Amino acid sequence: MALSGLDIYKLLPKTNCRQCGLATCLAFAMQLAKKALPIEKCPFVSAEAKDILEAQALPPIKPVILGTNEFRFELGNETVMFRHEEKFRNPTGVGFIIDDSLTDDEIILRLEKINQLKFERVGQLLAVNLVALKQNADGARFLQAAAILLKHTALPLMLISNDPAVLKQAAYLLKDRKPLLYSANRQNLKSLGELAKELDLPLVVSGQNIDQVSQLTQELNACGVKDLILDTGIKPLADKIWDLTQIRRQALKKLNRSLGYPVLAIVDQADPYQEAMEAAAYISKYAGIVLIKGLEAWEALSILTLRQNIYTDPQKPLQIDPKLYAIGTVNPSSPVLVTTNFSLSYYTVLGEVESSKVPAYILSVDTQGMSVLTAWAAEKFNAEAITKALTVSGVKETVGHKNLVIPGYVAMISGDLEDQSGFKIVVGPKEAAGLPAFLKNLH
Amino acid sequence: METQLVLEKWPGSISVVTIGAKTAEGGSRSQTVQIGGQTALPLMFKEGVMPNRPKIAFEIWDIAPVDFEQELMTAYGRAINDPFTWAQVCVDEFKADLICLKMQGTHPDFGDRSPQEAAKFVSKFLNQIKVPLIITGSGDNAKDNLVLPACSEAAKGERCLIGSAVQDNYKTLVASVLADGHSIIAESPIDINIAKQLNILISDMGLSLERIVIDPTIGALGYGLEYAYSIMERARLAALSGDKTLACPFICFVGQEAWRVKEAKADGRQGIAWETLTATSLIQSGADILVMRHPKAAENVLWYTDGLFRGQ
Known part of the structure; x- marks a missing residue:
């Protein structure tokens, strides 16, 4: 919720000194609320008030950028609950989980398929965004597999491991590609927070519910880790939609900074139709990233087409050059x-x-x-x-x-x-x- | 610290429409189907009641289909050539809640069956197929005005859902539906104002808002799906905020739209995915009845709604 002119007025010195060029502090507060003047115009404002006002000006859902090269993408920075209110801005990143227990050849084959999942529709290029490597075997295997990813795909990368030491080694191996780390929880908060800070990497924060996640983001923020993505775990579809909706509402309606981050949703369905339905549900309902496993072109095209629909600007239909x-x-x-x-x-x-x-x-x-x-x-x-x-x-x-x-x-x-x-x-x-x-x- | 949830409470609710009448109610259906009744936004189970899950109606024609994709023809096999066998397969094998009978054979270009023939067909259909019935015309306005009243009369007392009424052609159908105890589909061209206006016109004729189901006109995935998606969200927000003239359930003709498009025709599994995602996405924006064509797509959507409504 944005601060009103009166809310801002309460933070000002209330001396009506006119240094800002306006007759009263109240008039200045009204201009601040409209974002017509910067707070710097007031020479006497307290540091505390300035912090509050500056925080107020930040987007309610923090924009986070994944990747480094031409495939990098931004998520977050959304401003509405319903697309007809304005538009949804940053299309959900669609990513694929690859298990490190596969053979080298199998991993390479999958990466080649993923790299080719590109479609042209209605004059737009629809492409997938992310590859996530998941540790199932020992640490050495995870590092080998990470090296394969580095070599065989240019897409932004994500590392999934329960072992902070292994995650750290893999993160160093891929550090120039700025991989997304999965994930900080109650137990490993300190070590993963430090790693993310050290290498300036985005970090997923996992909890079983909104409260746990909110608590963790506050602690990480206090340590100076800023690029966070939220995860409330794999749960039944209706519960997941509730979490996604509630987090979006917390960020937009209450300006709850501890939940003002993009959200990740992992789909865990073996059947490709079921996987597509669940991924589509999360795309419509606010997910910043959706992770799936299925590599079939027809499945990817249907999911990406839904994303294209939902993220089309309702005020500006897709147009071509009239000629x-x-x-x-x-x-x-x-x-x-x-x-x-x-x-x-x-x-x-x-x-x-x-x-x-x-x-x-x-x-x-x-x-x-x-x-x-x-x-x-x-x-x-x-x-x-x-x-x-x-x-x-x-x-x-x-x-x-x-x-x-x-x-x-x-x-x-x-x-x-x-x-x-x-x-x-x-x-x-x-x-x-x-x-x-x-x-x-x-x- | 515990996060204080943002909970939305709505003054309005969506009306409940019942389709089908059992013997005790003056009909001959084996069961009845209820839709609507929500008191919160779609799938927000923690904020209100969702007493009725979205229902799938299988689209059946009164003639062997003329332009169906091979994928669809294969899915039904030879049964598709006879409407009664086709419908029976949907009920027995695919567990159809509802059948949506399209009177395509009355269209001047598709056999031009007379209203009398259509009425006879509907009577026979009701005799053989016992699930609740939706009846739609062939899309030829002039002919529908003759055919649908005849069908309505033949199905008197069965509490069918009949459509469609449109803004410049609703009076004939409303009068029949009113006289024969059915409910009506009110179709508007992806336009919330026309949807509202048409509902008012229909209720002004004496057919209560509780007997109207809105067809918002949908586009398939990739072909304007998002327009219907947002229109439905807007209508639901208005209805829950207290606008009774928009508080009707939605029917979405998913199958006919999905199977028209290039991507669906290109590959069987892609076609099924296309129909499936068109349906599930519209469930998220409030669809109450999904009229579908492919049994595998219907099975997918059933899995989806079972999962959503489990434990509710």
Whole structure:
């Protein structure tokens, strides 16, 4: 909860000295609450008050960065409970647990599969984020396996071990990659806290419940360990969703700093469908990192697509550049299809045109990211807008015919559009799925 | 120090809708199904009651399906060619709580069956299949206005859920549903204001809000899922805050949307995952009935709701 002007006023000297440029301390407090002036404008403010106000300005959920290279990613820094309130900012990091009890070859094979889990959807690259090595065998094996990770993947790394001494050796081995350490608990708090500080590494804090985790983060914070990630353990789905929701509420609604960190959720299901469902549940409900084991491409794609949906900015639909796109080996007699610049519309049409193998032009009209019917209703995909796009995009100079295919859902604008643009309008199918058959029969 | 939990208490609750009527209630169903009744946000079990878990309705057509993916055809085998066998398999093998019967064969492009034929079909269906029934039209507004009243009458007293009423075509269906003792699906195009408006229009005709189930119109995973997800969250927040005109359960037509998309068609397991995650994500935003197609996806979702509601 943000401090009000009156709350801030109570922290000020209340002398109305006017050094800040305002007539009264109360007026200054109001400006501070609006973040319109910095606290430094007051020369007499106490150090304590300054600390409180500065802490107040920090984000309620601390941003933490994992990794060092081009694959590094930020988590945390979220500001809302529901995506419609603003948006969810930092997409959940999706990571994979690898057991060190596997053979070298098996580990390498898994890493190669993980490295290839990349998909392009609606113009965005969907990729996985993290590899976590879990100790099951002796310490020497853990270090061997860690060395394999170092060599065979560029993704951010995480180390999971119950033995602080082994964890320390592995952390030193990977220190340039800034691995995430798993995990500090009541017993090893001191040694892991020191290790994290020594190497400046992010650290997972584990407890069985919110209270335990909150207690541990306060102690670690007091020792100067700042980059923390919370974990309340593996538990039934409903309990886990409750923990995730409660931690988010504590951070946002109560500004509870001891729980103002990203949260990690480990999925422990052998069946890939069950694993996907649970991972998806945590992505929707606030997890900063989700760890799974399954490496099937179909499972990863469905999980990453859900993440893409949930983390799309609701105020700004995914859009593409509104212009004329040439698909395949086009020539001046290739057909021209018109659609919106809403990514989903464009890429759906694109996919069908490609699969039809008929070279064609797609004219993407600037509808500010609205879909066909929404844009038509908002008069951004009507005869005027399309006529303008035909001119601006250079269609007339590019093709040698005057035929234009419009989506079946806006068949009603045919007459107007024909009059205004001078093009002959051909009404296409309502659904993009009908395009291959339609294009093949066009001539 | 113990953390003081942030607990939310809501003045409102979601209405309970019962589907199906047993013999004693004037119908012939083997059981009834209740949905709704929540007094807190989805899955927040510690903040209120969730008396009814989300239910799966298997989508069945009155004709052999025309454009189903091979993966779906294989899952049902030959049974899919006969609606009665198809439905029986769903009840016996896949433990369907509900059947959603789509009268596709009445569509002008899919056989153009007459309202009389449709009514006869519904009577026969009710005779053979004993679980509670959802009946939907073929999507052709003009034809649905003739077919659905006939189906409604044929199912009089069975307390079906019938749809869909839309903003510019609801009066005929509301009148039938009202006369024959059913409940209604109110469909709005991913728009919370239209959903609210339509519910008001329907209740103004005398069909109480407790007999309305909202179809918010959903998109599949990767195809606008997030729009429905957020609309449903917003509607639930409004309903729990006390807006009775939005306090109706949700029905989501998951199967038809999921199996339309490229990713589902590309690979069988991916298709099942697509339908599964579309359903489970919508359960998180408040879905009460999931109309599904693939038995494996339905089995997955059943596992998910069993896990969530265990011990509740």
